[in-house]
Amino acid sequence: MAGEIEIKEIYENGMKILEDLTNNAHELQEQMLEEILRRNAGTEYLSRFFPSGQADKLNFKTNVPIVTYEDTKPYIDRIANGETSSILFADPIIQFIRSSGTSGGQQKLIPITAESFEKGKYHLFLVDIVTKKCFSGPDEGKSLSLYFSKPEIETPSGIVASPYLTFYSKTDIFQSNLAKFCTSPIETILCLDNKQSMFCQLLTGLLQRDEVVQLSSIFASVLARATKFLEDYWRELCCNIRTGYLSDWIIDPGCKNAMSLILTGPNPELADLIQQICEDKSWEGVIKKLWPKIKYISSICTGSMSQYISLLEFYGGGIPLVSPSYVSSEACFGINLQPLSKPFDVSYTFLPNTAYFEFLPVNKDGGGKAQETRTMDKPVDLANVKLGQYYEVVVTTLAGLYRYRVGDVLKVTGFYNKSPQFQFVERQNVVLSIDTEKTTEEDLSKAITNAKLILEPFGIMLTAYSSYSDTSSIPGRYVLFWELKMKGSNDLPKLDAKIMEECCCIVEESFGFTYKALRKGGAISALELRVVKHGSFDELMDFYISKGASITQYKPPCCLKSEDAIKILNSAMVGKFFSPKTMFLSALSEG
Template sequence: MADESEIKEIYENGMKILEDLTNNADELQEQILEEILTRNAGTEYLSRFFPNGQADKQSFKTNVPIVTYEDIKPYIDRIANGEISSILFPDPITQFIRSSGTSGRQPKLIPMTAESFEKRKYHLLLSDIVVKKCFSGLDEGKLLLLHFIKPEMGTPSGLVASPYTTFFSKTNTFKNSLAKSSTSPIDTILCLENKQSMYCQLLSGLLQRDKIIVIGSSFASVLARSIKFLEDYWKEFCSNIRTGYLSDWITDHGCRNAMSSILTGPNPELADLIQQICQDISWEGIIKKLWPKIKYIHGIITGSMSQYVSLLEFYGGGIPLVSRSYNSSECSFGINLNPLSKPFDVSYTFLPHTAYFEFLPVNNDGGGKSREFELHGASATESSGIKNETMAVNELVDLMNVKLGQYYEVVVTTSAGLYRYRVGDVLKVTGFYNKSPQFQFVERQNVVLSIGAEKTTEEDLSKAITNAKLILEPFGIMLTAYSSYSDTSSTPGRYVLFWELKMKGSNDLPKLDARVMEQCCCIVEESFDFTYKSFRKDGAISALELRVVKHGSFDELMDFYTSKGASISQYKPPCCLKSEEAIKILNSGMVGKFFSPKTVC
């Protein structure tokens, strides 16, 4: 682990480090691939692709196949079951990182090593430096950082598996920095009961409201959930602050001990102030009112998280929303060098020292739809026993050769056992910083709605709903969350949308005017591509259905996924539902049903 002197040096020379990294992106990419091949070529997995022992870049490009998680899962399962990690990579494994599984697939186990953690930590420090260049006085206050953990899972090997946020929350790096900067006592974060953890973290933030300069979490979905929690419990918070006693239902021993050092006695003046703020009819700007010194809100607001932007802007009252960096369970990719950019303009500059990056071109029609490839180098793939997808390995583009405006799916090679691994994220090249490309996150690949030959992607759906919700704004109605699924229970099938709505001035369910809601359906359909509209016109797809659900329905959906193993801190709202149980949860909260007009609008 980097010691304090190394961290100090990074902070002092951070901008120079960033300049060096981005100016030397091509050399660093060559270097990192050479290092990976030199160290890992003798592993069981890689050695089969270098039968003559020639593990150079050209052999790598020619022989090593492009894979998905399912292709390498047998190797990871063997390690989890007790075999040595050198079947994939030579370094000792510290634990497995467990992905959320809410992006449309099952959770994955990704090996973590000391080296890969150091790269992630380095990445975080550089991101901190960039943000501090934009906001003054960040060392003069505290942060309300909402973090949550899940129980670690054991494996037969003795190694544990957990979400990255759980792993990171237990490191000395996190604990040491948290003690200095966060309002949340560590024991409230390490509480396994999410409701008690949320309550105590928010109460800690309210008790220290005059010190807080940043509010944030890993994803915008957590922030949205926290605001709803605050709406539901503000009266109880006020009662605790007024009396100086913590609610009896907080039974976690760590939480109660931690809160005893913060909730030290009655504070009726603070309770009255918070009550006066929260009992206002409208909660517009509530974050700024409760935490008057706040400088920015941070959390990932791109991709599926973009549906929460308008909600956070409403509650934030003009406070900047900062999406600091782009990471996944597999590795760190890039940081946002312009933290003050508008949410829908956020781009991430790739840092070339974290992994070897390649890019699979996808159609540049703005929809991110996959191109089809013919298989080349089939003998290498067949000899490996891996079922590679139908694509040409020579279609992959290096980091330095991506084209402005083009769409790509990112493919990574890491020192920790991922070789030409499809992450599943579609990105768009928006520019360059020195020699390093900048990318805008577009969508998760293969997260689509489909009835027949038409394919509607996550980005297609997001754009369509963004267009439709403009109809609601004059009525003071906010769309707070959405999801969808392809209903093929009857013929022809149809797209079904779930929307959770609220009035700007209250939590009351809006009065649903059928004509307005049908117009929303119509605009969604009009926003889809030519193929969808052709099928719809010909009767091959039925009218789009919009189901409005009651307040809190998407909280129940989050609870469902977290009960299945996902962490709140890593929860990504599923754009397209695949689980019948998840669909049933939202259907149980339905309060209105509307259809697009019978003919295409």
């Protein structure tokens, strides 16, 4: 583990370190691959690709195949069942990181070593430095950081598996810094009951409202969940503050002990102030009102999280939204070097010292749709990506992932020194499809962004959405689920059929040429929009959490594959609308 001196040096020299990393991106990537091959060429997995024993870059790119998790899974399963991790990588495994499974459709076990953890921690320090540099006096207060834990599981071999944050929250470095920088006591974060944990973390944040300078979570979905929780429980939170007594249903011993040191007596003045704020008819800007010294909201708002941007902007009342970094269970990729960028404009500068990166060119058709990567397209190195081109990222790590397709499609938007900057576009192969058309996550996001503009003049907010391809009848159709609310309250808006049908039309007209041609020809039926009641997407999140996903890592599925998930939203439906049967496809000739 890095010592205090090393950590101090990172903070003191952070910007210089970033300059060195980005100026020497190519050289550092070459060194990274050389080191990975030097250590791991003799493993059972890699040695079969180097029959001559020559484990160099040329043979690596010629012989080692590009793979998915399914290709690596047999080796990971063998390690989980008791075989030594040296069949896959040389360094000892310290545990498995368990992915959420909500974006890619399955939970994965990703090995982690002491060194790969150090690289991830180093990445976090640099993110912190860049973000704080943009805001004056960030060290003068604390962060209301909403973190949650999941139960650890043990594989048959005794190796622990948990989400990354559960693992990280139990480390000495996290716990030693927590009290200095965060309002939440460690006991509330380690509490395995999400409801008790959320209540106590919000309560401590309100009790320390004058110290809070930032609100943060890993993903924006957690902050959306927290605002809904606050709407439901603010009266009870005020009662706790007013009386000085913790609610009886908080029974977790750790939470009770931690709160006894914070909730030390009645504070009616604070309770009255919070009540006055929360009783306001409109909650626009409520975050700024509750925490008046807050400078920014830090949470990943790109990709599937972009659907929460308007919600957080509404509750934030102008507080900057910062998407600090691009990370996954497999590796740390890049940092947002311009934290004040608008969420839809965020690009991440890749750091060359965390893993070895390759990029598979992804073709775009005339409508801007990502297509399957052509087999004749060879991957390129970090130094050779082209401005404006789309790529699927492939990663090789010290911890047993070799030429591993992460599944994310990125676009090169620029360069910082010699390191490229990427904008997250979509998950590869997360598509809606009825016939020969493929409507991607990016297509759907853009179409819904266009359509929801119709609702804004009426004070209606789209707070969450998902979709699926309904092939239960012929021809099939796209189905959208929307959760709507009025800006001034949680009341369900009055649904005007003409307005909702117009939304359906705009969505369809925003899709690509192939969809519109098939729609006009009758191969695809009219798009259906199902409006669900307030809180329905919280129920969807709870469903995935019950299946093993972590609330901290939860990514809302833009395209539902689970029949059970579809049933949850269908059971909450309060209205459904279709594109008019006579829908004209005016943009067909423009496609």
